[in-house]
Amino acid sequence: DAKTTQPNSMESNEEEPVHLPCNHSTISGTDYIHWYRQLPSQGPEYVIHGLTSNVNNRMASLAIAEDRKSSTLILHRATLRDAAVYYCILIPNRDDKIIFGKGTRLHILP
Amino acid sequence: NAGVTQTPKFQVLKTGQSMTLQCAQDMNHNSMYWYRQDPGMGLRLIYYSASEGTTDKGEVPNGYNVSRLNKREFSLRLESAAPSQTSVYFCASKWDRTNTEAFFGQGTRLTVV
Numbered sequence: 320d321a322k323t324t325q326p327n328s329m330e331s332n333e334e335e336p337v338h339l340p341c342n343h344s345t346i347s348g349t350d351y352i353h354w355y356r357q358l359p360s361q362g363p364e365y366v367i368h369g370l371t372s373n374v375n376n377r378m379a380s381l382a383i384a385e386d387r388k389s390s391t392l393i394l395h396r397a398t399l400r401d402a403a404v405y406y407c408i409l410i411p412n413r414d415d416k417i418i419f420g421k422g423t424r425l426h427i428l429p
Numbered sequence: 430n431a432g433v434t435q436t437p438k439f440q441v442l443k444t445g446q447s448m449t450l451q452c453a454q455d456m457n458h459n460s461m462y463w464y465r466q467d468p469g470m471g472l473r474l475i476y477y478s479a480s481e482g483t484t485d486k487g488e489v490p491n492g493y494n495v496s497r498l499n500k501r502e503f504s505l506r507l508e509s510a511a512p513s514q515t516s517v518y519f520c521a522s523k524w525d526r527t528n529t530e531a532f533f534g535q536g537t538r539l540t541v542v
Contacts, residue, residue: 351528362433362519362533363472370528406471413526415460415479418488419472 323407328424331397339392339423341407346387350409354381354392357422358403366392366405402427431455435520435534442510442541450505450537452520458532459525461503463487463495465516466536472519478503479526510541 324342331337343352353368367374367381369390374381380393394401406422436451454461459480464472464487474487478497492514494506503522507514517538523531 353528355531362521362536363531364533365530368528368530404471410528412528415477415485415526416474416487417462417477417521417531418474419464421471 323409323420325405325407325420325423327421328426330426330428332428333399334396337394337397337401337425339394339405339407339425340389341391342389343407343409344388346409347411349412351412352381352383352387352390353408353410353417354379355406355408355419356403357406358400363406363419368410397425397427399427399429401425433520433522433532433534435518435537437537438535439538440540442507442539444511444541446510447506447508448510449507450518450520450539451502452504452534453502454520454522454532455501456522456524456532457500458522459500460523460531461497462521462531463493463503463505464519464521465489465514466519467516475505475518507539510539512541515539515541 354366355363357363369381382391404422433454462477463475466472473489476495478484481500496504517536519536520534521531
């Protein structure tokens with residue numbers, strides 16, 4: 320299974336944009352890039368996913384490098400509620416397994 | 430619409446006792462999962478089920494058994510609990526093998542003493 324590498328932790332100021340990086344140099348052509356986040360004392364929740372093109376939804380944007388070896392989750396205006404652990408996960412198309420890594424713990428400073 | 434419901438929310442077991450963690454989803458999902466999360470760590474996949482009647486091992490299946498009772502329910506059984514199984518257990522479900530989002534329950538906090 321292809322692996323992802325994320326920084327252990329990051330800090331950002333409230334109301335500023337946040338760019339969370341993820342490296343996945345061994346990604347294969349059928350791997351989708353998924354992001355989940357886990358707020359304190361809660362189960363993970365889906366954020367966004369993509370294959371090749373950049374994606375936007377109400378929560379965030381996903382920027383995927385042209386060679387697909389890295390991606391960036393963008394929170395456009397961080398709030399205190401965005402403090403969480405963010406997981407970047409590769410899921411092959413037509414595969415059921417969802418394997419989590421260690422993720423990035425995001426701290427938001429008021 | 431409750432989503433993914435786990436019972437119980439908290440449980441304390443003595444070493445050697447058995448118990449079953451229950452999970453039910455009301456979204457007509459085909460795929461269901463069990464994870465454990467130790468303090469300060471990420472989630473590790475125990476077992477998953479692609480459809481009713483099928484189950485597959487994940488990363489850490491030893492010490493656990495699962496049953497996909499029907500499409501709605503996926504249970505996790507600890508036959509002889511050990512202190513190393515103290516953890517928070519999460520159940521999840523998603524539509525199927527297509528790239529759709531997974532929904533997670535709120536977790537069961539299990540302590541084995």
